[in-house]
Amino acid sequence: MHISKAHPRYRSLVTREMMAREVKAGIVSPSGLIAHGRGEAFDYLLGEKTIEHARVSEGAAAALLLSAKRPVISVNGNTAALCSKGIVKLAKVSGSKIEVNLFHRTEERIELVVAFMEKAGGKGVLGRNQDARLPGIASDRALCERQGVFSADVVLVPLEDGDRAEALVKAGKKVIVVDLNPLSRSSRAATITIVDEVTRAIPNVIEATSLLGDAKQRRRVLAAYDNSTNLAKTIRFMSARLESLAEEGKG
Numbered sequence: 001m002h003i004s005k006a007h008p009r010y011r012s013l014v015t016r017e018m019m020a021r022e023v024k025a026g027i028v029s030p031s032g033l034i035a036h037g038r039g040e041a042f043d044y045l046l047g048e049k050t051i052e053h054a055r056v057s058e059g060a061a062a063a064l065l066l067s068a069k070r071p072v073i074s075v076n077g078n079t080a081a082l083c084s085k086g087i088v089k090l091a092k093v094s095g096s097k098i099e100v101n102l103f104h105r106t107e108e109r110i111e112l113v114v115a116f117m118e119k120a121g122g123k124g125v126l127g128r129n130q131d132a133r134l135p136g137i138a139s140d141r142a143l144c145e146r147q148g149v150f151s152a153d154v155v156l157v158p159l160e161d162g163d164r165a166e167a168l169v170k171a172g173k174k175v176i177v178v179d180l181n182p183l184s185r186s187s188r189a190a191t192i193t194i195v196d197e198v199t200r201a202i203p204n205v206i207e208a209t210s211l212l213g214d215a216k217q218r219r220r221v222l223a224a225y226d227n228s229t230n231l232a233k234t235i236r237f238m239s240a241r242l243e244s245l246a247e248e249g250k251g
């Protein structure tokens with residue numbers, strides 16, 4: 001389908017087309033399109049840009065990843081399709097492993113998404129040999145690699161479903177979530193929630209890692225961070241933005 005560059009929603013339409021293509025290729029699950037649409041709706045409430053409170057979370061996420069002993073970035077179909085190269089770069093600068101973990105899990109999709117991340121430059125991408133189970137989840141979504149998510153101390157989970165985010169926290173891990181919905185269970189369960197679109201969030205976290213070389217500074221950033229306070233500020237931001245748009249509409 002030809003999309004005119006003059007269309008006001010050009011970027012969004014191109015991304016949708018790409019996601020639809022990746023459904024056909026088996027990278028994105030059909031439900032991934034629904035999740036994407038929900039994300040787009042929440043992004044409207046932010047004005048489709050990184051807000052100040054997300055910047056704070058992105059800085060804290062960079063500090064946590066750099067302070068971790070065994071950080072892992074968990075990748076699903078949507079994250080791979082939207083920002084595989086960004087994830088590979090973040091893994092490199094933060095010393096994190098990449099592991100593919102799918103909600104709609106089949107051996108075939110695991111292989112496809114791992115190969116996709118390898119093609120994007122990922123080294124030692126985990127997911128093919130899931131030999132451990134995350135406690136607290138009954139289904140196959142509990143499967144993970146012993147040398148990856150299972151033994152990680154910090155896990156970054158973009159666009160994660162609530163059950164898994166909660167199970168990771170219960171397993172004693174520090175969890176960084178990227179989710180445009182500040183009301184989701186994942187957002188509430190996480191140690192750090194980045195309410196920002198994933199293709200903006202990942203480069204921002206990469207940029208923040210370059211500013212946090214000093215361990216003392218990282219500790220200061222983490223001590224000042226509180227997830228519930230940050231989420232409350234984000235919800236207030238969305239609400240104030242809607243109020244001001246309604247005021248504009250009046251005139």
Ligand code: PTJ
Pocket residue numbers: 027028029031032033034035036037038039040042076077078082101102103104105159160161162178179180181184196197198199
């Ligand atoms: O590839 P699979 O099989 O692992 O499936 C992945 C999906 C995303 C389908 C699965 O994890 C899922 O169902 O997720 P949920 O529960 O719909 O949660 C996804 C969350 O991510 C929602 O709260 C969306 O608002 C949010 N979201 C969607 N797109 C983006 C986003 N957040 C940031 N950036 C986005 N581009």
